[in-house]
Amino acid sequence: MIEFKDVHKWYGDYHALRGISATIRAGEFFSLLGPSGCGKTTLLRTIAGFEGISEGVVLIDGKDATDIPPNKRPTNMVFQSYAIFPHLTVAQNVGFGLRKQRLAKADLDARVAEALEMVGLKGYGARAAHALSGGQRQRVALARALILKPKVLLLDEPLSALDKKMREQMQVELIKLQRQVGITFILVTHDQEEALVMSDRIAVMFEGEIAQLSDAETLYRRPNSRRVADFIGTMNFLPAEVISETAGSIEVEAQGFGRIHVDPKQAASEAPGKSASIGFRPETLTILHEGQQATDREVGAVIEEVVYYGDMTYYDVKIDGTQKMVRLSMRNVFGRPVLDRGARTRIAWSPGALVLFR
Numbered sequence: 458m459i460e461f462k463d464v465h466k467w468y469g470d471y472h473a474l475r476g477i478s479a480t481i482r483a484g485e486f487f488s489l490l491g492p493s494g495c496g497k498t499t500l501l502r503t504i505a506g507f508e509g510i511s512e513g514v515v516l517i518d519g520k521d522a523t524d525i526p527p528n529k530r531p532t533n534m535v536f537q538s539y540a541i542f543p544h545l546t547v548a549q550n551v552g553f554g555l556r557k558q559r560l561a562k563a564d565l566d567a568r569v570a571e572a573l574e575m576v577g578l579k580g581y582g583a584r585a586a587h588a589l590s591g592g593q594r595q596r597v598a599l600a601r602a603l604i605l606k607p608k609v610l611l612l613d614e615p616l617s618a619l620d621k622k623m624r625e626q627m628q629v630e631l632i633k634l635q636r637q638v639g640i641t642f643i644l645v646t647h648d649q650e651e652a653l654v655m656s657d658r659i660a661v662m663f664e665g666e667i668a669q670l671s672d673a674e675t676l677y678r679r680p681n682s683r684r685v686a687d688f689i690g691t692m693n694f695l696p697a698e699v700i701s702e703t704a705g706s707i708e709v710e711a712q713g714f715g716r717i718h719v720d721p722k723q724a725a726s727e728a729p730g731k732s733a734s735i736g737f738r739p740e741t742l743t744i745l746h747e748g749q750q751a752t753d754r755e756v757g758a759v760i761e762e763v764v765y766y767g768d769m770t771y772y773d774v775k776i777d778g779t780q781k782m783v784r785l786s787m788r789n790v791f792g793r794p795v796l797d798r799g800a801r802t803r804i805a806w807s808p809g810a811l812v813l814f815r
């Protein structure tokens with residue numbers, strides 16, 4: 458649906474997009490994820506046509522979009538600030554983009570009603586827009602974009618102004634809406650959880666470049682650099698050294714784990730000169746409770762800190778033979794006590810859960 462070919466954007470002498478190449482498929486929920494200032498909005502605006510590019514090509518539906526003005530593109534954008542007209546009714550806001558089409562009143566009303574129903578605002582047409590809650594305003598903004606039946610909906614941090622509960626609810630509704638209308642959604646967000654929850658695929662951006670583009674699970678389980686790993690959730694790192702390497706296996710001496718074999722699929726390449734490390738997510742190691750059978754892949758550890766969350770407990774532990782604390786998370790199961798600070802424990806691990814960064 459959208460293809461970027463080596464896209465660069467300069468603002469004066471600031472290099473905002475540094476060679477973006479990527480393809481966004483028709484009908485997918487695609488997210489641009491990265492810290493503030495990395496170029497997400499700029500890239501989104503190049504799709505909408507609000508921003509010219511300095512080098513490269515943006516293709517929309519296979520056509521070079523360079524000379525296509527924004528209003529002729531099959532795209533529509535929902536902005537970070539919803540830009541609702543407070544003095545108009547909900548229906549007038551939603552129908553705003555259709556005013557030039559001179560539809561018969563009955564047709565316009567039907568289109569507005571259809572769009573309002575899509576976003577869960579059936580029957581709200583006559584309300585004054587200024588009297589709506591934040592979540593309702595966001596729905597109006599969505600309806601206003603959807604009524605134009607774009608092939609691609611561009612969403613620039615659409616949920617960032619909502620409180621946590623409302624945001625989570627809208628995330629689920631956006632996913633459902635996207636499935637229902639079947640059009641391509643491109644979401645900009647700096648919230649990694651939001652991107653993981655909602656997207657078919659995610660492009661992680663840093664400083665005008667795409668660092669990794671993959672589905673949520675791959676991004677989480679096999680980040681291709683420490684930087685991506687750090688940005689997506691929590692990852693622990695312990696120093697490691699590569700001993701030998703064959704096509705099918707990498708032999709590593711890892712602090713705390715000893716001599717281990719890592720599947721090359723679980724290896725990420727780092728910038729040259731950086732020392733190697735083993736990374737693992739908090740939930741991938743298991744604290745063995747007393748009496749639980751020993752496995753051949755277990756290490757001793759001391760619990761240094763306990764943070765109880767009700768359904769989960771986070772443990773900061775020091776694995777024997779290491780200096781650095783690592784964080785583990787355990788689901789709290791009925792009948793199994795939460796461990797105390799200072800307790801000695803055993804931890805089971807599996808080689809599949811370890812990622813090598815080298």
Ligand SMILES: Nc1ncnc2c1ncn2[C@@H]1O[C@H](COP(=O)(O)OP(=O)(O)O)[C@@H](O)[C@H]1O
Pocket residue numbers: 468471473491492493494495496497498499500
């Ligand atoms: N119109 C502009 N003129 C100059 N610099 C800009 C302009 N728009 C954005 N930038 C700069 O480009 C970089 C990327 O901006 P932006 O795409 O808005 O980032 P993000 O949406 O990821 O937070 C930022 O450093 C920003 O200051």
Ligand SMILES: [Mg+2]
Pocket residue numbers: 497498499645
């Ligand atoms: Mg932005």
